[in-house]
Amino acid sequence: MQMKTGEPMQMATWRLMACETVVKTVNEFETAFHALRQIRRNVQADLARCGLRCGQELWSTEDEPPIRIAWAWTEIQPDVVALFDPMNILCNVALIDVDGHALARSRRMLYLNEVVHRLNWRHGLD
Numbered sequence: 001m002q003m004k005t006g007e008p009m010q011m012a013t014w015r016l017m018a019c020e021t022v023v024k025t026v027n028e029f030e031t032a033f034h035a036l037r038q039i040r041r042n043v044q045a046d047l048a049r050c051g052l053r054c055g056q057e058l059w060s061t062e063d064e065p066p067i068r069i070a071w072a073w074t075e076i077q078p079d080v081v082a083l084f085d086p087m088n089i090l091c092n093v094a095l096i097d098v099d100g101h102a103l104a105r106s107r108r109m110l111y112l113n114e115v116v117h118r119l120n121w122r123h124g125l126d
Contacts, residue, residue: 019092020065026095026103026111033115035061036069043125052077054084057121068092071116081125086113 024032040058045051052075061067069091072084083089089112095103103111 019068021092021094022065022067023094023096024067025098027098029067029093029095029115032061032063032067033118035063036067036119037061038121041124046074053081053125059119059121065092069112069115073121079125081122083113083116089113089116 036059038057039060041055043053043055046054054072054074056070056072058068058070060069069089071089073081074084075081087109089109091112095108095111097103102108
């Protein structure tokens, strides 16, 4: 795990935009989910909010091409963190249903939120 401080979310965006889009069914992505590992974490103190922390996470698989997912988080009160914007999870996966149709954006975001909540990303923040 690599710890970085001061690197903006734009870096995670840039890294994801540079990645090839990976097309997966929800079931295929579910299998790949278990291979996701944290590759970058950015933690900052938000001085405008009494020093509460905020940051970003970037997780990836080691596959070729890799699956990458990134999101921003914020501390709501000391040691209680939540997604900063649950509708802004970045991922280079185009999710399709069993018939090969792309998931609607709202369904895709709900699924990505579920994935993020199942990852052990809060470990090490306390």
